[in-house]
Amino acid sequence: MAEAADKLKDLVVSEDQKPKKEKKPKEKKEKKEAKPQQQKKKIEGAALIGIDVAKEDDLGEWYQQVITKGQMISYYDVAGCYILEPASYAIWESIKDWFDTQIKTLKVRNAYFPIFISADNLQREKEHIEGFAAEVAWVTKGGKSELEKPVAVRPTSETAMYPYFARKIQSHRDLPLKLNQWNNVVRWEFKHPMPFIRSREFLWQEGHTAHLTKEEAGAEVMQILDWYADVYQKLLAVPVVKGTKTENEKFPGADYTTTIEGFIPATGRGIQAATSHCLGQHFSKMFNIVVEDPAAKEAGKADKIHVWQNSWGLTTRSIGVMILTHGDNRGLVTPPRVAEIQVIIVPVGVTAKTTPEAKEDLYGKVKQIHDDLLSVGVRVETDYREGYSPGWKFNDWEMKGIPLRIEFGPKDAEKGVVTTSRRDLPSKELARGETAVTDLKEAIPKLLDTIQNDMFERADKEYRAHRKQITNWDDFVPALNGKNVVLVPHCEGEKCEDQVKELSARKEEGDTTTEDAKAPAMGAKSLCIPFEQPEGIVKGETKCINPNCTATAKAWVLFGRSY
Known part of the structure; x- marks a missing residue:
């Protein structure tokens, strides 16, 4: 129990581990950060070490838990800087x-x-430095001495x-x-x-x-x-x-x-x-x-x-x-092609009644599975940790986003199969399957490719569903509030673009800074002029989307609220 408690302690980010002035990412008005024991809304059935807030309820808190409990990030004592795990x-x-x-x-x-840039060099190009001026960090002292000329950190x-x-x-x-x-x-x-x-x-x-x-x-x-x-x-x-x-x-x-x-x-x-x-x-x-x-x-x-x-x-x-894009209420979901560990093998069915000989025999078969996958280029690890139930291990690896889990126990050994579980599918029943041990070298790499392709296809379908092509200004802000980006006819005028941003900002009386988690208050800015241009714009005739603009549209421009 002490060991498990220590593990749990490591997975929880305490207040004193975070920079004192750090503000965690939020999509709504700032509020005091809740400690784990104070969080109001829990995911039903969440494991003790798991993600205990839903992505759709509080994205900022969800994101913080996913990246820390998933061991992607650790906080550092300089605000805005992080340790990449x-x-x-x-x-x-x-x-x-x-x-x-x-x-x-x-x-x-x-x-x-070098990381340092002289002030003379940085300031030679006025237009360039103006784009970064507010963000440039300057070194003004070396030891206890003031520098004659400060140097910029690039x-x-x-x-x-x-x-x-x-x-x-x-x-x-x-x-x-x-x-x-x-x-x-x-x-x-x-x-x-x-x-x-x-x-x-x-x-x-x-x-x-x-x-x-x-x-x-x-x-x-x-x-x-x-x-x-x-x-x-x-x-x-x-x-x-x-x-x-x-x-x-x-x-x-x-x-x-x-x-x-x-x-x-x-x-x-x-x-x-x-x-x-x-x-x-x-x-x-x-x-x-x-x-x-x-x-x-x-x-x-x-x-x-x-x-x-x-x-x-x-x-x-x-x-x-x-x-x-991919994370869910169980934690990270990592595409196989970039995952540090693509497959985790979890031995199951080992109990207090299992004889040392039977355990050794099972682990020998597990090692062979591991070595077979390793031989065909699969990044695979085996979880032999003692003192943790298989269920606890499943939740742990799911939270870390490992693309594929393989379970292997005495019953599987008798049938000559392994049980697989895909991380990318929300339904645990649909995620499970069986593969013959003799087919693993071919089947598992193919399954990883399937997971990769399915993840992209789902994300691509969702993005396409949220790109709305509109020509009427009355539809512009409602489309943004519906969590969409919009493809609109635009004149490409710089001042007109600024007006669109101002007109599309959500404002409450007496408050120009209000942000709602589900529909940010910020106005829409241009994201890009897509290379793939739909038909529909007639040069010299199609009106710019901005109701106050008298110019005609030059192209379809993608607008949206953005990070």
Whole structure:
């Protein structure tokens, strides 16, 4: 009992473990955080160590419990910063390994640049720094001495890397220059921090490349975006919409920004998943990154041209989107392709009456099952823990989101089968099945693929059901309040976009900040101009969705409340 109590203690996040000024992620008005014993609403039949609040009742509390009890995150004593535990870091490693392999086919090389950026470099590019100014963390002291000039902790690395690009690129023969770094960045957010989704320090990759022509740069932008979509859809089983950001929402200093946009069904809010930017010649002019024009040289001229640049980034936010998309009231649901453990084997039917010989025989068969799965590339573990019932173990592994559980006991051994249980299906009866021991090497990898594909198909169906195509402004806010994003005809005007955001904000008399958990008060902003454009817009005739706008629509634009 003492051991079990210690386990339980480890699974509960106490108040003194959290940063004192930390505000947990909420979708409604801030209130004091409830300690576990004070929580008002419990899930019927919840295990003592399990998730005891429903996702649909209190998303913020549910999310906090899932990421801590599921051992994805531990809190840290600096507000807005978090410890990534092995289970979540393993997901990031899976993403890293896959994406790194892809970009190396483009001859992108990994490098590392210092975390500190001089104030002079950071402030050289006014438009760029204005986009991050409120979030830049500055180092002003070294030991006990004041620094003569403060240095910034990188919020992104354009200004750190491009002086190097200017030195490295001396000729068109030095192009393309393609570098990527896997690193951390700091953005000193003052909004409510939310682990993975919005934190002050996070991990990402940031690619920075230089090209001779606009066409070459543009082709890379699109290839990277396709791979970002694959990370979400093929690895994380999370659907996204590909498109271009509007002028209001594009990356500061970019020529244009392409994006993949996700969706959180529990809140009906969109979320930016990853971006790939064509920076044009903006930064190359600022940092004087020039080469001779090879075409002009052939004509006997000596013209110089500025290079075309790109930057692109994917962050650990992807893990949070995955959790919010797939998690349920039993905890995490992890797609097999990124799960640290894909299959957990739980021996069953071992009782006090089981003889040592029978136990040894059973465990020998369990080990053979384990080794057979390991031999075909399945990431498998066996739970031999003493002092815990099989039911307790089932709940524990379900909470941690392990995609597939295998149960094996004396009765299974007699029949030559194992009992399987899929984590992704809400019905425990439908989740269960049997597989012959002799078929495991082929059957289990196929079942894991089925789980992966089914998870994506369910999430994709839900996202599509919540993308509403409307042309009448009267339907705009009701659609948002129904937990949807909306595809509307829009003029792409920047001021018009601001008006749409203002007009769609939910306000109560005398209160401009009220947020409701099921329909946030924030107005809708543009998420992207989708690449896939429905028919229906007649240029010069179709009216912009904004009732106060006199311009005609240029494209269907996806709007939504967002993170």
